[in-house]
Amino acid sequence: MKKKNNKSKSITYKESGVDIDKFEIILNDLKKEILSTFNDAVIDNFGSFSSVLDIKKLGYNDPLLLSATDGVGTKLKLAIEAQNFDNIGIDLVAMCVNDILAQGGLPHFFLDYIAVAKLDEKQIKAIIKSIIRGCIISNCALVGGETAEMPGHYLKNNFDIAGFSIGAVERNEILMPSLVKEDDLVIAIESNGIHSNGYSLIRKLIDYHSIDIINDKFEFNNDKNIAETLLKPTYIYTDLIKKKPKNLKLHGISHITGGGLIENPKRSYGKDLSLIIDCSTFKIDPLFMWIKEKANLDWYELFKTFNCGIGLLVYVDNKNSSKLLNHLTCLNFNSWIVGKMQKKVENQNSVIILNYE
Numbered sequence: 001m002k003k004k005n006n007k008s009k010s011i012t013y014k015e016s017g018v019d020i021d022k023f024e025i026i027l028n029d030l031k032k033e034i035l036s037t038f039n040d041a042v043i044d045n046f047g048s049f050s051s052v053l054d055i056k057k058l059g060y061n062d063p064l065l066l067s068a069t070d071g072v073g074t075k076l077k078l079a080i081e082a083q084n085f086d087n088i089g090i091d092l093v094a095m096c097v098n099d100i101l102a103q104g105g106l107p108h109f110f111l112d113y114i115a116v117a118k119l120d121e122k123q124i125k126a127i128i129k130s131i132i133r134g135c136i137i138s139n140c141a142l143v144g145g146e147t148a149e150m151p152g153h154y155l156k157n158n159f160d161i162a163g164f165s166i167g168a169v170e171r172n173e174i175l176m177p178s179l180v181k182e183d184d185l186v187i188a189i190e191s192n193g194i195h196s197n198g199y200s201l202i203r204k205l206i207d208y209h210s211i212d213i214i215n216d217k218f219e220f221n222n223d224k225n226i227a228e229t230l231l232k233p234t235y236i237y238t239d240l241i242k243k244k245p246k247n248l249k250l251h252g253i254s255h256i257t258g259g260g261l262i263e264n265p266k267r268s269y270g271k272d273l274s275l276i277i278d279c280s281t282f283k284i285d286p287l288f289m290w291i292k293e294k295a296n297l298d299w300y301e302l303f304k305t306f307n308c309g310i311g312l313l314v315y316v317d318n319k320n321s322s323k324l325l326n327h328l329t330c331l332n333f334n335s336w337i338v339g340k341m342q343k344k345v346e347n348q349n350s351v352i353i354l355n356y357e
Contacts, residue, residue: 051111058168092161093110098234109165111143180315185337189240190310190333191256272344276352282336
């Protein structure tokens with residue numbers, strides 16, 4: 001009878017599915033591009049345990065810190081299926097920095113989190129490079145992050161990304177719901193298509209109607225395949241605040257994300273007010289009408305799920321409306337007066353949408 005060999009085989013971390021050295025190589029390859037995002041407030045200690053930031057270098061007199069964290073939802077799943085990661089990092093940055101913008105502030109620092117089943121060098125580099133582009137657009141320093149290789153936790157070829165941003169605003173310039181008043185005008189700023197919400201419904205439509213996202217095209221957009229149209233990056237609107245004339249006074253900003261035009265606006269004004277949106281002031285993008293038709297959605301569900309072509313709503317009094325529209329024209333954003341604030345009457349909704357048919 002053979003004796004049992006009790007000597008166990010050595011099992012390394014790499015053999016368990018985690019290759020620490022591979023990510024270090026990726027990070028070093030991208031170091032120059034990452035450092036290019038740094039601003040004067042970043043104390044350069046690349047690779048240390050935490051980021052060090054000198055808030056005084058940002059030039060604020062009496063700053064309040066702002067923070068936001070977000071992901072890109074199942075738009076990422078569509079990007080994985082299309083193997084197109086060129087813009088998904090821009091989406092990630094946009095979802096965070098636009099939320100900071102909604103308080104009247106500017107983003108200054110960004111961190112990312114990427115969790116994968118197995119590191120794919122080409123894929124990870126494409127994602128981080130697109131995050132870097134988003135940081136450059138928003139003038140935000142990519143000061144840190146975490147890339148976690150988690151075999152057994154995620155299915156093969158599946159992963160998730162999340163972002164976190166830190167910004168600031170002068171105490172006397174922060175936008176709070178109490179600033180929005182009755183009779184304020186509401187300016188809509190265009191979106192770049194769907195942005196980063198509603199993709200679970202869209203992916204359901206794609207499966208239900210057996211749509212080939214690579215080889216099929218929308219009738220209203222023959223220049224791109226369906227995947228390219230659906231993966232257009234979320235607009236980053238930070239120049240609205242960064243380049244705002246000093247004599248332009250804003251009362252509020254709504255970032256139109258999950259919850260669409262029904263749930264998001266009311267986060268920016270008091271419970272005693274209602275927003276009247278007049279859909280006769282703009283033409284709803286054909287992409288949203290395609291979704292409505294294919295999903296057989298009623299108008300309320302469409303407005304509650306998607307931005308319908310509006311990325312931001314900005315609240316101003318009448319005397320500042322022309323200044324704001326001119327400012328947005330200079331920034332090359334299409335914008336228009338979409339509605340008005342009114343005193344809410346009993347049992348009235350916080351958002352009332354008119355003339356959509």
